[in-house]
Amino acid sequence: MDFVSSNLTSAFVLGTLLHLNVFKNIELESYIPKFFFAGIISVTGLVYFYVAQTGLTVLASATRVASETSCLIFGIFTSMTIYRLFFHRIRRFPGPLAARVTRFYSLYLASKNVQYHVELEKLHKQYGDFVRTGPREIMILRKSAVSIILGVQPALLKTTWYSSISHKADQVQLFASRDPLDHKRRRKAWDQAFSVKALSTYQPRIKSKVDLLMDNLLQTAGTPRDVTSWMMMLAFDVMGEIGFGNDFGGLATGKEHEAAQAIHKHMSIIGTVGTVPWLLYLLQFIPGAGSGWAPFINWCGNMISQKKAAWDPEKYPQDISSWLVKAVMEKDISASPTEESLRDDGRLIIVAGSDTSASANACTLFYLAKNPHTLQKLQSQLDAAMPEGLSSWSYDKALTVSYLDDIIKESLRLKPPVITGGYRLTPPEGLQVDEAWIPGGVNVFVPYQILHTDVRYFAAPHDFVPERWSERKKEMGTDESLAIPFSAGIYKCPGDRVAMMSMRTTISCIAQTFDISFASGETGDAFDTDRKDAFTTVLKPLNLVFTKREKWANL
Numbered sequence: 171m172d173f174v175s176s177n178l179t180s181a182f183v184l185g186t187l188l189h190l191n192v193f194k195n196i197e198l199e200s201y202i203p204k205f206f207f208a209g210i211i212s213v214t215g216l217v218y219f220y221v222a223q224t225g226l227t228v229l230a231s232a233t234r235v236a237s238e239t240s241c242l243i244f245g246i247f248t249s250m251t252i253y254r255l256f257f258h259r260i261r262r263f264p265g266p267l268a269a270r271v272t273r274f275y276s277l278y279l280a281s282k283n284v285q286y287h288v289e290l291e292k293l294h295k296q297y298g299d300f301v302r303t304g305p306r307e308i309m310i311l312r313k314s315a316v317s318i319i320l321g322v323q324p325a326l327l328k329t330t331w332y333s334s335i336s337h338k339a340d341q342v343q344l345f346a347s348r349d350p351l352d353h354k355r356r357r358k359a360w361d362q363a364f365s366v367k368a369l370s371t372y373q374p375r376i377k378s379k380v381d382l383l384m385d386n387l388l389q390t391a392g393t394p395r396d397v398t399s400w401m402m403m404l405a406f407d408v409m410g411e412i413g414f415g416n417d418f419g420g421l422a423t424g425k426e427h428e429a430a431q432a433i434h435k436h437m438s439i440i441g442t443v444g445t446v447p448w449l450l451y452l453l454q455f456i457p458g459a460g461s462g463w464a465p466f467i468n469w470c471g472n473m474i475s476q477k478k479a480a481w482d483p484e485k486y487p488q489d490i491s492s493w494l495v496k497a498v499m500e501k502d503i504s505a506s507p508t509e510e511s512l513r514d515d516g517r518l519i520i521v522a523g524s525d526t527s528a529s530a531n532a533c534t535l536f537y538l539a540k541n542p543h544t545l546q547k548l549q550s551q552l553d554a555a556m557p558e559g560l561s562s563w564s565y566d567k568a569l570t571v572s573y574l575d576d577i578i579k580e581s582l583r584l585k586p587p588v589i590t591g592g593y594r595l596t597p598p599e600g601l602q603v604d605e606a607w608i609p610g611g612v613n614v615f616v617p618y619q620i621l622h623t624d625v626r627y628f629a630a631p632h633d634f635v636p637e638r639w640s641e642r643k644k645e646m647g648t649d650e651s652l653a654i655p656f657s658a659g660i661y662k663c664p665g666d667r668v669a670m671m672s673m674r675t676t677i678s679c680i681a682q683t684f685d686i687s688f689a690s691g692e693t694g695d696a697f698d699t700d701r702k703d704a705f706t707t708v709l710k711p712l713n714l715v716f717t718k719r720e721k722w723a724n725l
């Protein structure tokens with residue numbers, strides 16, 4: 171064998187050994203940038219070595235190094251493919267062949283129509299309750315998996331999916347912190363921001379935003395309104411207000427703020443590229459790739475700076491960011507560890523609270539338009555609680571109308587704003603879910619929407635039946651703990667109560683004041699079936715007509 175062929179063979183063997191002894195045993199995603207940069211340095215160094223030691227020209231050296239690098243990479247991928255197909259610890263779980271080999275198969279499925287949840291449901295129907303959806307990932311469709319994966323103590327770690335910005339807990343927001351101790355510590359500040367007392371300061375300010383919306387709907391009553399867009403503007407204004415004491419001006423101007431536009435332009439990237447978490451992570455190293463986010467990042471950054479400048483230790487915090495700033499200023503153990511992570515926490519307030527609430531409200535209005543008898547029943551209960559309509563509205567009275575909650579719950583069951591989510595890592599000792607033993611170090615998830623519409627767990631699973639949560643609960647065998655739109659366990663949404671408060675306020679005011687119908691030419695079908703799964707939901711426009719009820723003709 172001549173020198174060149176022996177080098178190529180060695181490179182191939184080295185690639186195989188690298189995979190078997192290093193890559194196979196670590197969370198590769200976390201190290202990809204490091205390997206990438208180490209690779210560039212090694213390649214450059216090797217070209218230099220050949221030029222200096224063998225007298226080859228730069229071009230000839232580069233060509234030789236390119237061949238050797240190709241053989242090394244070929245060795246890595248050959249070993250990886252054989253291992254993943256035939257020797258991997260989850261090789262016995264069924265799933266598409268391509269998904270066993272590479273995460274790019276998920277990227278392919280998600281890119282088809284940004285409806286990864288639809289593709290996952292097809293896989294569930296084809297392969298059963300335990301499906302290998304990635305080389306090291308299993309989707310589980312079992313009731314028992316919910317408490318095992320999301321609820322056990324100590325909690326399972328979040329997967330590398332959450333590290334698309336950084337793998338260092340002190341550089342990122344709470345949601346992206348994969349270190350359980352760091353998360354537990356920081357979660358305290360968030361939970362304080364959603365205490366009963368804090369919520370009572372948010373409630374009138376949520377109502378003031380809903381009032382703005384109501385003024386608008388009253389002025390344009392009888393004409394079609396795109397609720398997808400208006401619920402988005404409402405949600406951003408609410409989260410701006412209770413998050414930072416400063417809204418986005420959407421309801422006042424009828425236009426989406428540039429910070430909100432910045433988020434929405436990029437959601438489908440998260441829905442598609444997010445299926446290969448390390449790829450999403452690498453994207454940020456491309457110069458200019460993140461520039462589209464700038465208006466949003468700047469808005470939140472300015473807000474945090476203002477909050478810090480205006481910090482008054484004597485004053486009760488008036489918004490969510492003030493609670494986070496309070497922890498930092500008082501050097502509390504729950505504080506975001508760095509300025510960078512505090513700013514990222516600021517962004518989390520808007521990202522986590524706005525699109526989710528907007529989607530929940532828009533979907534609930536969709537179901538009320540589609541089910542006039544449900545709307546009428548709700549109206550009569552709201553009328554009984556608040557006989558003077560809007561002028562007699564109070565949050566406490568709206569709370570007494572339990573059918574309102576049944577409707578919201580049913581809408582969240584059928585169309586959870588976080589459609590899939592909740593990716594967790596099995597502990598080193600593995601996990602037992604019913605008859606299946608899942609080895610350690612495997613990514614697992616229970617897709618919320620598919621679980622919520624499983625006929626084994628919900629009777630007439632695709633029908634909108636709010637009564638399944640109350641008078642028909644027994645007959646329909648409804649299991650409360652299975653509908654988990656806010657997830658469960660220690661990573662459960664801390665904003666669930668404020669989200670419910672916001673939804674109750676919005677839906678009760680609108681439903682008591684208006685009859686709701688589809689606009690001419692609107693069937694609601696595209697809205698119903700073409701939701702995009704971008705972690706949170708991206709909705710199609712939905713044109714509804716809000717007609718003032720006869721009863722309030724003089725309003």
Ligand code: HEM
Nearest residue numbers: 345519522523526527530588591592656657661663665669
């Ligand atoms: C209908 C509205 C909402 C829904 C359906 C919802 C749903 C969820 C879900 C499913 C998660 C867990 C995701 C995962 O583990 O991968 C989550 C986390 C979170 N949500 Fe919400 N959410 C809503 C509104 C809000 C609001 C209004 C806020 C307020 C800022 C908020 C703040 C958060 C935060 C901070 C987390 C991360 C929690 C942690 O990692 O400990 N959410 N949400």
